[in-house]
Amino acid sequence: MTLSDVSTDSAARPTGLESEVARRRTFAIISHPDAGKTTLTEKLLLFGGAIQLAGQVKARGERRRTRSDWMSIERDRGISVVTSVMTFEYDGRVFNLLDTPGHEDFSEDTYRTLTAVDSAVMVIDAAKGIEDRTRKLFEVCRLRDIPIVTFINKMDRETRDPFEVLDEIEKTLALDTAPITWPIGGGRDFLGTYDLRAGNVRLMNASGDSHEDLVPEEGIDALLAGRGMSAIRDELDLAREACPEFDLEAFRAGTMTPVFWGSALRNFGIKDLLEGLGTFAPPPRDQAADRRLVHAAEEKMTAFVFKIQANMDPNHRDRIAFVRLCSGRLERGMKVRHVRTAKQMSLHTPQFFFAQERHIADEAFAGDVVGIPNHGTLRIGDTLTEGEDITFVGVPSFAPEILRRVRLEDAMKAKKLKQALQELAEEGVVQVFRPVDGSPALVGFVGALQLDVLQNRLANEYGLTVGFEGSQYSLARWVAAETARDLEEFLEANRTATAEDVDGDPVLLSTSNYALNYVKEKWKKLRFTDIKEVQ
Ligand code: G4P
Numbered sequence: 001m002t003l004s005d006v007s008t009d010s011a012a013r014p015t016g017l018e019s020e021v022a023r024r025r026t027f028a029i030i031s032h033p034d035a036g037k038t039t040l041t042e043k044l045l046l047f048g049g050a051i052q053l054a055g056q057v058k059a060r061g062e063r064r065r066t067r068s069d070w071m072s073i074e075r076d077r078g079i080s081v082v083t084s085v086m087t088f089e090y091d092g093r094v095f096n097l098l099d100t101p102g103h104e105d106f107s108e109d110t111y112r113t114l115t116a117v118d119s120a121v122m123v124i125d126a127a128k129g130i131e132d133r134t135r136k137l138f139e140v141c142r143l144r145d146i147p148i149v150t151f152i153n154k155m156d157r158e159t160r161d162p163f164e165v166l167d168e169i170e171k172t173l174a175l176d177t178a179p180i181t182w183p184i185g186g187g188r189d190f191l192g193t194y195d196l197r198a199g200n201v202r203l204m205n206a207s208g209d210s211h212e213d214l215v216p217e218e219g220i221d222a223l224l225a226g227r228g229m230s231a232i233r234d235e236l237d238l239a240r241e242a243c244p245e246f247d248l249e250a251f252r253a254g255t256m257t258p259v260f261w262g263s264a265l266r267n268f269g270i271k272d273l274l275e276g277l278g279t280f281a282p283p284p285r286d287q288a289a290d291r292r293l294v295h296a297a298e299e300k301m302t303a304f305v306f307k308i309q310a311n312m313d314p315n316h317r318d319r320i321a322f323v324r325l326c327s328g329r330l331e332r333g334m335k336v337r338h339v340r341t342a343k344q345m346s347l348h349t350p351q352f353f354f355a356q357e358r359h360i361a362d363e364a365f366a367g368d369v370v371g372i373p374n375h376g377t378l379r380i381g382d383t384l385t386e387g388e389d390i391t392f393v394g395v396p397s398f399a400p401e402i403l404r405r406v407r408l409e410d411a412m413k414a415k416k417l418k419q420a421l422q423e424l425a426e427e428g429v430v431q432v433f434r435p436v437d438g439s440p441a442l443v444g445f446v447g448a449l450q451l452d453v454l455q456n457r458l459a460n461e462y463g464l465t466v467g468f469e470g471s472q473y474s475l476a477r478w479v480a481a482e483t484a485r486d487l488e489e490f491l492e493a494n495r496t497a498t499a500e501d502v503d504g505d506p507v508l509l510s511t512s513n514y515a516l517n518y519v520k521e522k523w524k525k526l527r528f529t530d531i532k533e534v535q
Contacts, residue, residue: 017297020329020365023092027095027118028098028099028114029099036153040121040270043267044097047088048089084099085322086099091278093278094368095274096369109428113307114137115144116324118285119148120147122138123264124151126153129169147280149260149280150177151269154263154264156265158187162182180259182239189227189229192213193268193269200214202215220236244256258276284296284326284367287327296367299328302388304383306323307322308321319374321382325365329366330350339385340391350370394533397428398530398531400445401447402446402447403509405441406441417464420458425502429450429453429454434500435499436498476507476509477528486526516528
């Protein structure tokens with residue numbers, strides 16, 4: 001029997017689906033730049049034994065060199081390929097780490113990636129506490145009830161008081177903390193961590209890689225006395241008594257976070273974190289579709305597109321759609337239904353990504369992420385199934401914070417520009433709003449860096465030289481109404497200030513918050529939203 005025979009005969013599928021799904025953990029790392037996400041990622045991969053060290057280190061070096069030159073990263077796409085999805089195994093579990101783009105700008109890609117994970121690791125710099133971007137990303141996780149595991153990093157440097165750090169998490173994020181380990185000292189005196197449940201100590205040795213170096217409860221006093229740190233004993237006792245017990249249900253509901261302390265640079269605390277992630281973090285969750293809830297261990301394959309990447313390989317002008325499998329098992333060569341167009345497509349070359357390499361994926365399970373090469377058929381938010389007519393909901397678009405008009409150097413190329421903008425909008429690089437009164441289209445950006453990206457890609461890929469002009473409008477909001485009639489009435493009355501987005505959905509353009517509020521007051525039956533979810 002050939003592989004394709006098997007793929008059409010669902011009864012012949014192996015029964016291991018449930019256990020394959022149950023052992024998967026699909027997560028992202030959220031953090032403020034410089035907190036140590038890259039370092040931690042490397043160390044997680046090292047522990048997982050999956051790292052191709054040379055490739056990874058090179059990639060890191062490349063990223064460092066070009067950190068301030070994001071465009072060149074975009075251009076050769078090296079870093080995106082490297083860091084899209086990383087899969088590794090540890091202790092019988094399969095971990096899929098989805099990377100969020102490394103640049104510092106607010107990015108839709110980052111937020112969409114969070115729709116494709118089941119949990120997140122929040123990395124916090126022990127000296128800095130909760131920073132701006134961490135808070136923003138956390139809010140997105142909270143919207144989706146994504147459980148968070150916290151790793152407090154850089155304990156080998158001067159840090160703040162651990163109680164103070166936890167207090168800040170609780171106050172600023174309204175998230176209960178349940179430390180699983182407790183740091184012993186900090187900075188140059190960072191000895192290791194105390195396991196609050198087992199009551200023993202894991203010591204960091206000079207080389208930093210000392211996970212097996214366990215000191216049992218009875219030896220702790222002597223250890224601390226020997227280092228002149230007896231005073232710490234009270235802190236350990238206090239931590240054990242005062243900190244709440246870890247509650248799995250509260251964690252899974254997104255209201256409590258288990259906390260681990262360590263030093264990614266010194267390779268310390270990583271194993272605790274991995275074990276915590278394996279034990280506490282949920283396997284692939286049930287996923288809401290328009291007609292029903294889809295369970296991960298269902299026999300039939302379903303998936304949705306959360307990210308599109310163009311020109312990953314300069315030799316092929318292809319686009320890769322990153323899909324998250326929500327249920328079942330994907331097999332190379334299988335035929336699937338592309339629900340939006342109701343057409344069938346064959347998955348000839350689904351791919352896994354690792355380091356600089358792509359591999360053909362012969363099979364994948366719910367929770368996994370695969371790349372599907374295509375020429376623009378697949379869009380963000382699209383659903384793939386084995387035939388069922390359902391669409392997954394909840395992949396968001398965010399209202400732009402910047403609106404511009406595109407100024408074309410060569411007016412003869414207007415048609416080409418329209419086509420290019422359509423393609424790039426479908427890919428999620430830019431949002432395009434076409435005013436219904438026929439005036440020129442507006443482009444919308446969520447972060448300022450996106451302007452450079454658009455300009456650059458229009459030049460390189462479409463041969464179009466463009467500049468940007470300000471627009472009288474500064475805000476765009478999607479408009480929704482209970483009845484088609486309410487909507488029509490609104491659109492009729494506001495023709496000059498409404499536009500259609502790439503899907504043809506109505507958008508209100510507004511010159512200021514004041515003007516927006518005025519419209520909201522006047523049209524109370526309608527909703528004006530700054531997040532649009534595919535539904
Ligand atoms: P990011 O991806 O979150 O932006 O952070 P990244 O891992 O790149 O780390 C930012 C800086 O913090 C790096 O230093 C890195 O070496 C350092 N770092 C990460 N984890 C730890 C830790 O546990 N302890 C200490 N002491 N430092 C840590 P850099 O100076 O920017 O780069 P490099 O020259 O050291 O590579």
